[in-house]
Amino acid sequence: MxxxxxxxxxxxxxxxxxxxARSHRGAxxxxxLLPYALIFATFTLVPAVYGIWISLHDWDYLLPGKPFVGLxxxxxxxxxxxxxxxxxxxxxxxxGIFTVFSVPLLIVVPLGVALLLNRAFPGRTLxxxxxxxxxxxxxAVIGLLWRFLLDPNLGMVNAALGAVGLPADTPWTTGxxxxxxxxxxxxxxxxxxxNAVIYLAGLQDIPRDLYDAARVDGAGRWAExxxxxxxxxxxxxxxxxxxxxxxxxxxxxxxxxxxxxxxxVETRTAxxxxxxxxxxxxxxxxxxAMSYFLTLALLLVSVIVFRLFREKDT
Amino acid sequence: xNNNLTRRGLLGLGVGASGxxxxxxxxxxxxxxxxxxxxxxAQPAAxxxxxxxxxxxxxxxxxxxxGPVMKSLVDKFNAANPNIKVTxxxxxxxxxxxxxxxxxxxxxxxxLGIMHVEQVATNAARGVVLPLDDxxxxxxxxxxxxxxxxxxxxxYNSKRYAIPLDVHPQGMFYNKKVLRTxxxxxxxxxxxxxxxxxxxxxxxxxxxxxxxxSPFPFTGVxxxxxxxxxxxxxxxxxxxxxxLFAEEPGVKALTWxxxxxxxxYSPKNVAQDADAIALQNGKAAFNWNxxxxxxxxxxxxxxxxxxxxxxxxxxxKAAWAGSHNFVQFKQKANDQNKLTAGKVFIxxxxxQSLEWAKGGQVPARKEVREGxxxxxxxxxxxxxxxxxxxxFPPSVPGIADAMATMDVAVNEAILLRKEPAKALADAAxxxxxxxxxxxxxxxx
Numbered sequence: 001m002x003x004x005x006x007x008x009x010x011x012x013x014x015x016x017x018x019x020x021a022r023s024h025r026g027a028x029x030x031x032x033l034l035p036y037a038l039i040f041a042t043f044t045l046v047p048a049v050y051g052i053w054i055s056l057h058d059w060d061y062l063l064p065g066k067p068f069v070g071l072x073x074x075x076x077x078x079x080x081x082x083x084x085x086x087x088x089x090x091x092x093x094x095x096g097i098f099t100v101f102s103v104p105l106l107i108v109v110p111l112g113v114a115l116l117l118n119r120a121f122p123g124r125t126l127x128x129x130x131x132x133x134x135x136x137x138x139x140a141v142i143g144l145l146w147r148f149l150l151d152p153n154l155g156m157v158n159a160a161l162g163a164v165g166l167p168a169d170t171p172w173t174t175g176x177x178x179x180x181x182x183x184x185x186x187x188x189x190x191x192x193x194x195n196a197v198i199y200l201a202g203l204q205d206i207p208r209d210l211y212d213a214a215r216v217d218g219a220g221r222w223a224e225x226x227x228x229x230x231x232x233x234x235x236x237x238x239x240x241x242x243x244x245x246x247x248x249x250x251x252x253x254x255x256x257x258x259x260x261x262x263x264x265v266e267t268r269t270a271x272x273x274x275x276x277x278x279x280x281x282x283x284x285x286x287x288x289a290m291s292y293f294l295t296l297a298l299l300l301v302s303v304i305v306f307r308l309f310r311e312k313d314t
Numbered sequence: 315x316n317n318n319l320t321r322r323g324l325l326g327l328g329v330g331a332s333g334x335x336x337x338x339x340x341x342x343x344x345x346x347x348x349x350x351x352x353x354x355x356a357q358p359a360a361x362x363x364x365x366x367x368x369x370x371x372x373x374x375x376x377x378x379x380x381g382p383v384m385k386s387l388v389d390k391f392n393a394a395n396p397n398i399k400v401t402x403x404x405x406x407x408x409x410x411x412x413x414x415x416x417x418x419x420x421x422x423x424x425x426l427g428i429m430h431v432e433q434v435a436t437n438a439a440r441g442v443v444l445p446l447d448d449x450x451x452x453x454x455x456x457x458x459x460x461x462x463x464x465x466x467x468x469x470y471n472s473k474r475y476a477i478p479l480d481v482h483p484q485g486m487f488y489n490k491k492v493l494r495t496x497x498x499x500x501x502x503x504x505x506x507x508x509x510x511x512x513x514x515x516x517x518x519x520x521x522x523x524x525x526x527x528s529p530f531p532f533t534g535v536x537x538x539x540x541x542x543x544x545x546x547x548x549x550x551x552x553x554x555x556x557x558l559f560a561e562e563p564g565v566k567a568l569t570w571x572x573x574x575x576x577x578x579y580s581p582k583n584v585a586q587d588a589d590a591i592a593l594q595n596g597k598a599a600f601n602w603n604x605x606x607x608x609x610x611x612x613x614x615x616x617x618x619x620x621x622x623x624x625x626x627x628x629x630x631k632a633a634w635a636g637s638h639n640f641v642q643f644k645q646k647a648n649d650q651n652k653l654t655a656g657k658v659f660i661x662x663x664x665x666q667s668l669e670w671a672k673g674g675q676v677p678a679r680k681e682v683r684e685g686x687x688x689x690x691x692x693x694x695x696x697x698x699x700x701x702x703x704x705x706f707p708p709s710v711p712g713i714a715d716a717m718a719t720m721d722v723a724v725n726e727a728i729l730l731r732k733e734p735a736k737a738l739a740d741a742a743x744x745x746x747x748x749x750x751x752x753x754x755x756x757x758x
Contacts, residue, residue, distance in 0.1 A: 062440040083747035171583035211368040264726040
């Protein structure tokens with residue numbers, strides 16, 4: 001800083017020029033922000049605000065009449081007599097169950113995988129690729145694949161279980177809690193690689209000398225993990241936790257393809273129901289209100305998680 | 315909460331009514347009124363086109379074996395009409411019904427398309443499709459030329475929006491080899507409830523679960539609908555004011571299906587498509603499935619199979635059926651040439667419906683259906699023999715929303731999570747609310 005100041009021309013002589021430069025400098029960051037701001041406004045901000053507007057109406061984009069209903073679409077979510085009440089809360093419950101069971105696994109298992117893959121052993125690159133590979137597949141591919149594998153009567157999973165003498169009639173896709181076990185299991189298998197890669201990057205950012213120092217102080221494997229690895233991963237962890245919660249709460253494709261919401265509507269997630277309401281029944285006002293409710297709930301959860309990680313910092 | 319509901323109701327009614335007035339003012343043609351609006355006194359549309367060259371886009375959901383058949387019909391039409399070029403795009407049906415209205419609303423919609431009969435009223439009410447009374451007039455098509463329920467299903471608010479192309483009923487497919495193993499005559503499949511249950515018992519004695527009861531719309535809900543009609547019931551009343559599927563016939567129908575599971579004629583927890591696959595690999599003897607299954611089974615090497623009309627389980631004959639219909643979509647630019655050319659196309663393909671039958675469908679046209687050429691298609695005509703016993707949902711906008719609640723009930727009951735009567739009553743409560751909502755929304 002001091003060096004840079006020193007090579008600048010004397011302040012008095014360049015008074016006017018500097019003013020010009022300063023105002024120019026003031027605009028620069030905004031110019032850099034402009035392209036993204038435009039995209040953000042067009043594809044996120046404007047639709048989001050428009051969504052609020054839609055949620056205040058009985059909205060079908062093809063009908064000429066879009067009656068204003070005020071907060072009725074929101075009120076219906078809390079009115080047990082409304083046609084959406086049961087289905088909506090059922091779907092929120094489904095999303096809640098899936099999130100509660102998938103998030104811990106998706107935080108812990110990839111961490112274990114990343115720790116293993118961070119060590120030097122022959123074939124490491126191959127295993128890194130193997131764990132990441134399912135993530136490359138689209139949800140339609142993994143959904144159909146597992147629907148066939150998990151078929152309760154004709155699937156390979158039950159056939160294999162039966163061959164080793166285990167019960168061969170588990171309703172993996174049509175019964176509870178099996179459907180949840182399938183959905184969580186498939187999701188963990190599918191997305192494990194993504195979180196593992198992020199952890200791996202975080203692990204490689206932890207300075208080696210911290211481990212050396214710990215070892216000099218006589219720390220064992222466990223102490224190393226607790227006092228060096230985990231604190232070193234905290235920023236990455238915060239990202240992984242929030243990102244995983246949001247991704248799980250937005251689960252759609254797996255349940256849509258593997259269980260189709262069955263049994264009944266037990267595994268129909270909030271996003272599935274919102275899509276049904278808005279895009280199949282064309283009640284977009286109601287669907288928008290549900291989306292906003294879900295968004296608020298997720299915002300709240302995100303804030304709590306942020307708080308938790310910040311308090312640990314202090 | 316109650317206050318809110320009333321206020322909402324009042325507002326909905328008020329604005330709904332003014333919406334209806336608006337709709338009325340547009341002559342039901344929505345934002346882009348078109349000449350030759352329709353109604354029963356519409357002038358016949360042209361059957362030939364001599365204007366300048368036009369290109370028409372034709373969208374549908376024929377993703378299966380029916381796709382290539384339709385493509386070859388389109389090619390034939392293009393060759394016969396050098397001044398009209400039709401290009402065909404295929405989407406998954408589920409995507410198609412979301413894409414088309416959006417495309418039409420932005421003015422990028424296709425000129426022509428296919429719609430299932432239960433979608434026609436919804437799309438007519440939403441201003442997606444155009445009236446086609448003039449095509450019906452120029453084809454000189456009347457109710458007698460088709461099966462009356464199919465023909466009537468294309469009418470909404472006393473205007474015709476759809477020209478039926480085919481009907482695709484449910485039939486009883488059976489695996490001949492499996493029947494033989496149980497000592498049953500593969501050439502004489504059961505036709506009554508007694509015969510059917512006797513056959514299932516014979517199969518059970520050989521350790522075969524003869525009829526896999528699917529809890530999903532394909533094929534479980536379709537079976538439930540067939541049986542409800544067989545027991546003399548209806549899914550909805552004529553005006554679709556209230557659901558009737560939870561009444562006695564519906565309960566009997568669903569109980570019959572659930573009993574298949576309870577009595578061991580079907581395994582528990584049949585997943586999507588497992589019933590159809592089980593027939594193919596000899597694990598099941600019967601599968602009540604749509605006529606499209608003909609093509610699938612033809613492709614399975616070494617499979618000995620047959621198909622017949624559904625057995626009569628209830629007090630009368632009845633079978634579920636779907637129907638593909640031609641529709642013409644609303645356009646931003648009101649190009650008379652394109653509209654005329656489109657009608658010529660519909661007319662042409664409609665007359666080719668025997669070719670279409672080879673794709674695994676029953677032609678909607680009576681003369682084609684009763685001709686010797688169709689009778690030569692053994693499987694198709696076996697299923698087609700049910701033509702007088704077919705039922706369709708009432709032609710009311712948004713009916714599919716209410717029918718979706720039925721899917722849930724059938725699913726819960728066949729997976730043994732709820733008693734049939736309770737599952738249906740719960741669903742009917744929901745369906746009633748949805749019908750009421752839709753009435754307000756579409757100004758019915």
